[in-house]
Amino acid sequence: MSFYVVGKRRNSVNRxxxxxxxxxxxxxxxxxxxxxxxxIESGEKEKLMELLRERLVECGxxxxxxxxxxxxxxxxxxxxxxxxxxxxxxxxxxxxxIPDSIKTELLLRIxxxxxxxxx
Amino acid sequence: MSLExxxxxxxxxxxxxxxxxxxxxxGYKFYxxxxxxxxxxxxxxxxxxxxxxxxxxxxxxxxxxxxGQIFPQPCPHxxxxxxxxxxxxxxxxxxxxxxxPPGGRAAIRxxxxxxxxxxxxxxxxxxxxxxxxxxxxxxxxxxxxSSHVAIHATKTSSAxxxxxxxxxxxxxxxxxxxxxxxxxxxxxxxVVLAHTTSIxxxxxxxxxxxxxRIDYRPWSPDLRERSLMVNNASPxxxxxxxxxxxxxxxxxxNNLGNTCFMNSVLQALFHTPPLRNYFLSDRxxxxxxxxxxxxxxxxxxxxDTMFSAIFCGDRMPYSPAKFLYSWWRHASNLASxxxxxxxxxxxxMLDGIHEKVEKDQHKxxxxxxxxxxPVDGLRVPKELxxxxxxxxxxxxxxxxxxxxxxxxxxxxxxxGIRIPYEIDEIPASSLVFSGxxxxxxxxxxxxxxxTTFDPCVDxxxxxEPNQGSSMKTSSTKTNHSCNCEADGMNSxxxxxxxxxMGCLDRFTRPERLGSDQKFFCQQCxxxxxxxxxxxxxxxxxxxxxxxxxxxxxxxxxxSRKVDRYxxxxxxxxxxxxxxxxxxxxxxxxxxxxxxxxxxxxxxEPSSEFELFAVVTHTGKLDAGxxxxxxxxxxxxxxxxxxxxxxxxENTVRAAQGYMMFYVQKMLYxxxxxxxxxx
Numbered sequence: 136m137s138f139y140v141v142g143k144r145r146n147s148v149n150r151x152x153x154x155x156x157x158x159x160x161x162x163x164x165x166x167x168x169x170x171x172x173x174x175i176e177s178g179e180k181e182k183l184m185e186l187l188r189e190r191l192v193e194c195g196x197x198x199x200x201x202x203x204x205x206x207x208x209x210x211x212x213x214x215x216x217x218x219x220x221x222x223x224x225x226x227x228x229x230x231x232x233i234p235d236s237i238k239t240e241l242l243l244r245i246x247x248x249x250x251x252x253x254x
Numbered sequence: 255m256s257l258e259x260x261x262x263x264x265x266x267x268x269x270x271x272x273x274x275x276x277x278x279x280x281g282y283k284f285y286x287x288x289x290x291x292x293x294x295x296x297x298x299x300x301x302x303x304x305x306x307x308x309x310x311x312x313x314x315x316x317x318x319x320x321x322g323q324i325f326p327q328p329c330p331h332x333x334x335x336x337x338x339x340x341x342x343x344x345x346x347x348x349x350x351x352x353x354x355p356p357g358g359r360a361a362i363r364x365x366x367x368x369x370x371x372x373x374x375x376x377x378x379x380x381x382x383x384x385x386x387x388x389x390x391x392x393x394x395x396x397x398x399x400s401s402h403v404a405i406h407a408t409k410t411s412s413a414x415x416x417x418x419x420x421x422x423x424x425x426x427x428x429x430x431x432x433x434x435x436x437x438x439x440x441x442x443x444x445v446v447l448a449h450t451t452s453i454x455x456x457x458x459x460x461x462x463x464x465x466x467r468i469d470y471r472p473w474s475p476d477l478r479e480r481s482l483m484v485n486n487a488s489p490x491x492x493x494x495x496x497x498x499x500x501x502x503x504x505x506x507x508n509n510l511g512n513t514c515f516m517n518s519v520l521q522a523l524f525h526t527p528p529l530r531n532y533f534l535s536d537r538x539x540x541x542x543x544x545x546x547x548x549x550x551x552x553x554x555x556x557x558d559t560m561f562s563a564i565f566c567g568d569r570m571p572y573s574p575a576k577f578l579y580s581w582w583r584h585a586s587n588l589a590s591x592x593x594x595x596x597x598x599x600x601x602x603m604l605d606g607i608h609e610k611v612e613k614d615q616h617k618x619x620x621x622x623x624x625x626x627x628p629v630d631g632l633r634v635p636k637e638l639x640x641x642x643x644x645x646x647x648x649x650x651x652x653x654x655x656x657x658x659x660x661x662x663x664x665x666x667x668x669x670g671i672r673i674p675y676e677i678d679e680i681p682a683s684s685l686v687f688s689g690x691x692x693x694x695x696x697x698x699x700x701x702x703x704x705t706t707f708d709p710c711v712d713x714x715x716x717x718e719p720n721q722g723s724s725m726k727t728s729s730t731k732t733n734h735s736c737n738c739e740a741d742g743m744n745s746x747x748x749x750x751x752x753x754x755m756g757c758l759d760r761f762t763r764p765e766r767l768g769s770d771q772k773f774f775c776q777q778c779x780x781x782x783x784x785x786x787x788x789x790x791x792x793x794x795x796x797x798x799x800x801x802x803x804x805x806x807x808x809x810x811x812x813s814r815k816v817d818r819y820x821x822x823x824x825x826x827x828x829x830x831x832x833x834x835x836x837x838x839x840x841x842x843x844x845x846x847x848x849x850x851x852x853x854x855x856x857x858e859p860s861s862e863f864e865l866f867a868v869v870t871h872t873g874k875l876d877a878g879x880x881x882x883x884x885x886x887x888x889x890x891x892x893x894x895x896x897x898x899x900x901x902x903e904n905t906v907r908a909a910q911g912y913m914m915f916y917v918q919k920m921l922y923x924x925x926x927x928x929x930x931x932x
Contacts, residue, residue, distance in 0.1 A: 171379045175369050185358065217434035219397040222382075 170249065179248050183241060190237045200229050329429045329436045331417040335387065338415060343387070344441050351425060351448040353701060359842070360425035360445050370422045374402040384419035384428055392422065397433075404430045426842070442844035449841055501886045503530070505564045506571035506896035510578055511591040514895055518880035519600045520574060521893040522867035522913070523557075524564050525884050527921050528686045528795050533561040553606040556580045571896035581606065596869055596880050597712075597800045597913060604687065604711055687711040689794035692833045695767075697775035698783045704776060707791055712798035712913075715757035717816055754799060754822040754914065762789050762831045789836035793828055795921060797863055799914040804875060815875040821907075822865065822914050824885075829861040863916035871912040883909065 164172075174180040191197050203225055208216050336343055352363045362385055363370070370385070371378035372394035380394040384403040393403035407416045407430035417431045425445050429436045475483060503524060507517040523529055532538070540555035556577040563572050581599075582589035584606040588598070691710050696703040764787040767773055772781035801820060806813045829835055838844075868883045882893040883906045892901045 168378060172369050175378075176367060181358070217432070218428070219433050223397055 173252055174245075174248065177248075177252070183244060186244070187237070187241060190240070191233070194234055194237065196229075196233060199232065200225060203228060329432055329434075331415060331429050331431050332427070332436045332438060334415050335418045342440075344438075344444050346390075347387070347420065347441070348444050348448070351445060353448055359423075360448060362420055362422040362425055372402055374405070375400075381423075383422045384430075385422050386416050387418040387420060387427075388416045393419070395428075401430075403428075404433070407431060424842070437844075445844060446841050500569070500891070500898065500900075501889075502567065503565045504884070504886070504891055504893075504898050505569060506893070506898050508571045508573040509895040510573060510575060512593045513574075513578060514880040515594045515596040515599050516574070516578060516581070517895055518869045518882040518893070519596050519603070519913070520560070520577075521882040521884060522869055522915050524561065525867060525886065526686060526796055526915065527866070527917050530561070530565075532686075533558055534565060551580055551583055553577070553580055553584060553603060557607070593877060595804075596871070597714075600798070600800075600913070601711065686796045687794050687798055689790060689797070690792040692789045692791040692836075694787045694789075695773050696785045696787075697773070697778060698766075698785060700775065700777050700782075702775055702777035711794075712800050713758075713761065714800045714802055715754075715761055716802050717818055717820065718752045718756050718760060752818055752820045754820065754826065757799075757801065757820070758828075758831050762787065762836055787836065787840075789833040790828065790831050791833045793832070793861060793918070795918055797826075797828070797916045799916070801912055801914075803871065803910075803912060813875055815871075815878075817910065819908075820911055822868070822911055824865045825919070826863045826865070826916055827861055828863060832861060860918060860920055862919040864919050864922040865914065865916050866922065867915040868906060868909065868911050869913040869915075870909040872910065880912070881909075 171180075174183070188197075204221055207221065207224055211220070347362065350362050350364055352361050353359070369378050370383050370392050372380060372383060373391050374393060377394050380396060382395045383392055384395055385392050386403070386406060391406060393401075393406045395401045395403045403419055407419075417429050418436070419428050419430055420426070420441075421428055427436045427438055427441055428434070507520060509517065538554045538558050540552075540558040543552055543555050543558075556574075560572070560574055560577055581603060585602045588594055588602065688709050688711050691708045692705060693708065694703050694705050764785050767784045767786055769783060773784040773786075774780070775782045775784070803816045804813055805816050866885045870881050870883065872879050872881070879894075883901065884891045884893060885906075890901050890903055890906050892899050892905070
């Protein structure tokens, strides 16, 4: 778990003491967290993100989302929309319309990574 | 916002040699940093000065709007943050900006292996993590449920403002109080700088900076010109043509033995508005050219001859034998009665016109102006009295021709050679078709980008690879419905049909140069894998798109023709493929000066284009037939060698386009051409 502790220490450099709700969070990290950190450290997460971005552009998903956002902003008026509103409205639609093939491809990549990292 | 009434002027944050002044008019505050002013007494004169300065700033902001971008209302918290943190509020962030991989996105990390996590809940997988700009505390933001970043802002705001935070994965500013994205010039400049820190634009040609323009000058014939016109020309009577339903200039071209490749391109050139007006307004006079240079090979003279013949009103098919012979002499390797590639002919012909001019001596302009007009009664009138067919459009178009001739060197540059031209000596053809391509090659190891600008006369586009592979079709159906009202840019992916826009998307897409074609990086001093992206720096007046329908398979060692259908629009907006748009999307949604000169984009000609000619090919790789479809006064005409017939728009849409000619919308005179024919 050494990487975890090191990461934590570095975070608190330059920061004023924040006494509220820190130390009790210092529990055992969950498996999900360990995987997440491993993926970030190895650079695999960045690679996967890039792949995902590329795929989503290729299949038209990004343009579809852009069109949805545009339509929503037009409906509400340019000055009455915040990023939070957009995220709230668009996220469920976006999640639902990601092609299964892309999900499968990513899942396989993650599986392959986990196998190679021998976690 | 009214700036007239500045009610309070406040002096804060005075260090040794500078002073910050806050002026407010109730609702808004304005901040001025006055360097080298250790202490000032706020007096009525200061207030006046501040008012003057603020109105300047306001003016500046209005200028920004004209650049085509709409800026949101400034966030008061951001302004407050600026006020508290002096001139360089984002200095600390500069070292934390990481661009990974090279060419990728900007992110905020103290060091590259840091895993940011929310300081409150310890979550590191949250999609939106923000670092407070005041104390660097990282907090998460999961809008409807919890927002630790907002809590952080409200809890600590008493001491100093913690409202402004930065998205650690996107390097974008967020105001926790407004709960919205905020935009800041200084911050964006820092991010763009981090992107481009290694970009040395050594190859940037000087001429892009020194822009010389010639203003449009209205022309009205003086007495001498008027008498010359009356004596030597006869006005075109639109009613006298034998079959009045065809617009002027539609004349078949005889096939001289497998020369449909030439005829098809020539038909397109005859109806290229800037080119047509160039020749019909006597800007390359063959008699003058011959008397000056002697009788010798000059493709432009032959073009001039043909323009006269085509627009004289005679409908009998014309034989461009003289031109063919000249072209054979120019391109001796292609001189045969065999079938040729229309695109190859097009390039070779433009080249031929060019070569001729290269050889020409530099002529003083006065000499050109004082030339004698040709005395030839049979000649087609070139400069027509007002009220005739071309008078309405000749003037503005030739003016814009001249305008672009004075802009950077591209008109004069083809194949990398610069020639000093006189305006009248500029070969219209190369001037009309030439644009500038920008190519960025980024080293994947160090992020060094080298940028080159290349002149081009056409855009050769790859057809998209086969659509309909299992992955793509699965996603197409869901996307189709909601995309109809969208930009239409992406229809290629969604309909399974290749489109011209899809080809252009491919053309401007970043392309990985793999291990087999490594590029020499100037910074690493070795060959590295790199990322290449093309974009259009300057649009030509007439864009010629050539679709690469001839595919060479290295595996089977053979070539074949790709017969796939390609959809092309009647109106095309080239804005997404311009360098400015490509760079903008590379850096994300930020303020940044493009090419160091923001006002540049204002002067750029419009990016909207209209289709006016399509050269189609039917048949196989080694044998086939070229036919041109022309769009004149919104009707379509099929030019099949000697035969010209009016056709339905759907016929054209269904045809297999090989070369598409688009002209800038402002040069496409729909209305005036209608007048000419009716």
